Amino acid sequence: MTVATGVLETITLGLDHDERAVLLRDGIHHALGSTLTGVYRVLFQTLVTPERHARYAQKIWNQYYNTGSVTAEMRDECHSEQVVTDWEGHHPLLC
Numbered sequence: 114m115t116v117a118t119g120v121l122e123t124i125t126l127g128l129d130h131d132e133r134a135v136l137l138r139d140g141i142h143h144a145l146g147s148t149l150t151g152v153y154r155v156l157f158q159t160l161v162t163p164e165r166h167a168r169y170a171q172k173i174w175n176q177y178y179n180t181g182s183v184t185a186e187m188r189d190e191c192h193s194e195q196v197v198t199d200w201e202g203h204h205p206l207l208c
Contacts, residue, residue, distance in 0.1 A: 118204040163193040170195055178202065 125133045149157050166173070170185035174197070181200030188194050197203070 115202070117202075121204060163187060163191060166195070167193040 125136060128136065164187060167185040167187050170183045170193075174181060174183040178200065180202070182198050183195055184198075185193050185195040
Protein backbone atom coordinates (compact mmCIF):
# COMPACT_ATOMS: atom_id res chain seq x y z
CA MET A 114 0.00 0.00 0.00
CA THR A 115 1.34 3.44 -0.90
CA VAL A 116 1.22 6.40 1.44
CA ALA A 117 -1.56 8.00 -0.60
CA THR A 118 -3.78 4.91 -0.52
CA GLY A 119 -3.07 4.49 3.19
CA VAL A 120 -4.26 8.03 3.84
CA LEU A 121 -7.40 7.43 1.76
CA GLU A 122 -8.15 4.24 3.67
CA THR A 123 -7.62 5.96 7.02
CA ILE A 124 -9.80 9.01 6.37
CA THR A 125 -12.63 6.93 4.93
CA LEU A 126 -12.55 4.14 7.50
CA GLY A 127 -16.08 3.35 8.64
CA LEU A 128 -17.79 5.35 5.88
CA ASP A 129 -20.25 3.65 3.57
CA HIS A 130 -20.01 3.91 -0.23
CA ASP A 131 -22.18 7.03 -0.50
CA GLU A 132 -20.32 8.82 2.31
CA ARG A 133 -16.97 8.01 0.66
CA ALA A 134 -18.27 9.29 -2.69
CA VAL A 135 -19.37 12.61 -1.15
CA LEU A 136 -16.03 13.06 0.66
CA LEU A 137 -14.00 12.37 -2.49
CA ARG A 138 -16.22 14.50 -4.73
CA ASP A 139 -15.96 17.42 -2.31
CA GLY A 140 -12.17 16.96 -2.24
CA ILE A 141 -12.00 17.09 -6.02
CA HIS A 142 -14.14 20.24 -6.15
CA HIS A 143 -11.92 21.87 -3.53
CA ALA A 144 -8.70 20.90 -5.34
CA LEU A 145 -9.92 22.15 -8.70
CA GLY A 146 -11.38 25.31 -7.17
CA SER A 147 -8.05 26.05 -5.49
CA THR A 148 -5.81 25.32 -8.45
CA LEU A 149 -7.90 26.42 -11.43
CA THR A 150 -7.94 30.16 -10.88
CA GLY A 151 -7.52 33.25 -13.01
CA VAL A 152 -6.41 32.65 -16.57
CA TYR A 153 -6.19 28.88 -16.01
CA ARG A 154 -9.89 28.73 -15.08
CA VAL A 155 -10.86 30.71 -18.19
CA LEU A 156 -8.73 28.50 -20.43
CA PHE A 157 -10.12 25.33 -18.86
CA GLN A 158 -13.73 26.49 -19.18
CA THR A 159 -13.14 27.58 -22.77
CA LEU A 160 -11.09 24.70 -24.10
CA VAL A 161 -12.10 21.60 -22.15
CA THR A 162 -15.24 19.89 -23.41
CA PRO A 163 -16.49 16.32 -22.98
CA GLU A 164 -15.81 15.69 -26.68
CA ARG A 165 -12.20 16.88 -26.41
CA HIS A 166 -11.78 14.84 -23.24
CA ALA A 167 -12.94 11.70 -25.04
CA ARG A 168 -10.70 12.41 -28.01
CA TYR A 169 -7.52 13.19 -26.04
CA ALA A 170 -7.96 11.18 -22.83
CA GLN A 171 -4.81 9.08 -23.24
CA LYS A 172 -2.65 12.09 -24.16
CA ILE A 173 -3.95 14.01 -21.15
CA TRP A 174 -3.40 10.98 -18.90
CA ASN A 175 0.18 10.61 -20.11
CA GLN A 176 0.93 14.17 -18.97
CA TYR A 177 0.34 13.12 -15.34
CA TYR A 178 1.02 9.36 -15.11
CA ASN A 179 3.57 6.96 -16.53
CA THR A 180 1.44 3.82 -16.24
CA GLY A 181 -2.10 3.05 -17.28
CA SER A 182 -4.20 2.97 -20.41
CA VAL A 183 -7.25 5.15 -20.91
CA THR A 184 -10.25 4.78 -23.16
CA ALA A 185 -12.94 7.42 -23.27
CA GLU A 186 -16.16 7.74 -25.18
CA MET A 187 -19.06 10.11 -25.39
CA ARG A 188 -22.15 9.04 -23.43
CA ASP A 189 -24.24 11.90 -24.76
CA GLU A 190 -23.56 15.41 -26.03
CA CYS A 191 -22.63 16.67 -22.55
CA HIS A 192 -20.90 13.67 -20.93
CA SER A 193 -17.88 11.51 -21.62
CA GLU A 194 -16.86 8.41 -19.70
CA GLN A 195 -13.30 7.34 -19.03
CA VAL A 196 -12.04 3.85 -18.17
CA VAL A 197 -8.51 3.41 -16.82
CA THR A 198 -6.72 0.05 -16.86
CA ASP A 199 -3.22 -1.12 -15.94
CA TRP A 200 -2.59 1.85 -13.63
CA GLU A 201 -0.10 1.06 -10.86
CA GLY A 202 -1.52 3.87 -8.71
CA HIS A 203 -5.03 2.45 -8.85
CA HIS A 204 -7.13 2.43 -5.71
CA PRO A 205 -10.88 1.69 -5.59
CA LEU A 206 -11.56 5.02 -3.85
CA LEU A 207 -10.11 6.90 -6.78
CA CYS A 208 -12.38 5.24 -9.31
